[in-house]
Amino acid sequence: MVETAAILFTALLAFMEIRHFATGGRMTAAPSLLEFALQACITLAMAIGLERLRLRSRSIVHNVGAVVLTAIAGLISVFGLLILENPLLWHTDVGGAVFNLLLLGYAMPAVLMLLLSYAVVGERGKVYANTIAGGALVFALAYVTLEIRRFYHGPILSTGPTTGAEQYTYSIGWLAFGVVLLGVGILVNSERARLASAAVIALTILKAFVIDMSTLTGVYRALSFMCLGVVLVAIGWLYQRILFRRQVAPPPAAPQPGA
Template sequence: QIGLLLLLSLLALSLLQPFSLSAFVLHLPFAAVLLVAARQREDLCPFPWLSAVVLIVISLVPLLSGQSHVVAAPVDKFWAYAIAASLFSVGGVWLLRQSRLVAVWSSLAFLSPVLWLSVTYLQLPELLQGWHWSAITLMLGGAYIFYATQRLARAEHDIPAVWLLLAGHAAYSVAVAIAFQEAGLTLALALQLISLSWLIKRYQLQSVDWLVKLLVAVVVTRLTFNPWLLSYADTLGGTHWSLWTYGGATACCVVAARFLNSDNPLRAWLEAAALHLLVLTLGAETRYWLYDGQVFIDRFSYLEAAINVNLWAALALAYHYRGQLSEHLRGIYAVAAKVLLCASLGAFALLLTAHNPYFGYQVVATTPVFNSLLLAYGLPVVMAWLVRRYYVARWRNMAGVVGMVALFVFINLEIRHLWNGDVSDYLPTSSGELYTYSLVWLLIAIGAVLQATRLQKTQLYKAGMCMLLAVIAKIFLVDMSDLAGLLRVASFMGLGLALLGLSYMHKRLSGETS
């Protein structure tokens, strides 16, 4: 109780005012006393770890407060932290040989050097710059992992080996943090997923599953919130960082998942992360090529919206399909699929309004049919059909409506494009273009009525009849206003024959269905 009170007092004082280097060093003998006391009484085993945590916290307080924690030269700070690391590491090894609490003292012995090295890097980054410090830390992590594999070869359920593996991967993380920044750091962290998955399969180390999940969470979080956390474009000198960062992290998750057995729940987490990172990779690559490498530029163009409408809908279907096969993450896949479908609908709404080339905001290539209109409004018809066919039932009606809207808009824009070479509303509308609209709309309405009659779809029948009435009104009020004489008579006769044919087919199909 006295030791705990002293530790809490030390922590409270550090939060109130900064400690001097001498005060920091004077607290190290107190930590040594706690190590000796823990050897005599096992109920005191939390105190050495607690003293280490308290000293680490008070060392990092200046990073939060913006003050200098230790009024001394950087070299003196370095040696103070080195002494603390040696004290706790040696003490942990000593107690590991003398006590039954293997997990407690293994963690203290092997993690202490890595933790204090991290504190040194955070407090004194100017001292640890350069590849040599990264190499030294990497060698420390490699030695830990090598020693752990040697112990696991003799006994698969060796507790110190587990902590050696954890400390080794932690040392690797510190090494890559020293050597790399931002994009390179994220990829380097993702590479650990492969080694951890291999170790889990090779030595049946289910106790480190949480570390894989933690790494997955860190990588996914960094790459998901990059626009608000980091700015890679300014630091990587024009390199194609989005491909090797997003794509590399995705590949790491895929490879790591393949190392694990199919019945391992951890494999489902890695596959879910891989699918999520694939979404981010495709999105980042789209923006990279559209905006000349500026992935996080504050812009959402017509072409990007056209690509994302189809991309997000396709990935939503992929999430839905993957959710049907998953036992543990079905809910997560379902939520992700809905989010992507809603994003796809939002992008399509922009294509109908703010980014609609008809309003003159976008330029469409003069190539007939095979232009951006096919991507923006034609392909969404296919995606809507796939959603209606393969997605959950309650979304089918909405998918059908979106598909019909996309088809109608696509046909009309293509007609205008074929007549004018562009679709802007500033271009004049010729009589031939007006007649083309009427003819195509009439065929669509007739097709909808006949299909609704054959399938007995009441809503489709009503929609077809409404469109038919609109076409007839357009023909009488707009198209025929410029006609006279025999052309007007021929138009009336053609419309009448079309309606008679529709009536005949409707009766025939009605008779067949009845």
């Protein structure tokens, strides 16, 4: 009972402090991207801490608390960051070119979700861990996309037309992200990273045929498909040379005559 109260009031204190900071003391003000970003990061960090703690304590309170905090972080991330305060949908000033609300609201949650997925792997169900890892992939891709948008549109992402150069940059950015994931998967022998890479590259291919084909013209369309083709050929080569290579066992030595 005491442990439950400690977790509850720690979470409430964190949320109240975040609200006070994000609203400048106006506790009844509407929520903002900054508030949801801080809430998601703090909740994920607390969930990681409880997951680590429960491995030593084997306490059902720590076990349930970690799951509840993870669920709360998921709700904040999906409904708060991706819908209610998504800067693509609403008039929100995200700040500077690099150090901005996108870094706090999308990159940091992606990192924390990834850490949480590794904290629960082997300790909870595979679907549970993979769902959190999938969330990390979604937020990492969202960060890449929103940063590209920030480069072309400035701190207000919801205004202005999407040019051909911008569409082309999205395709290149997604391809680069997929290649980085594949490289990480090969270096650390991570099947999860390789599957994430395949998902991102498949999404890029879909974008190329559904969006780029209809919106890009001239050189940007040609470059988009050329870069996609080169990357796919390179990935095929990597899979053949590295991932599908099998060590051929040496044939057994022939018995010596008279042995």
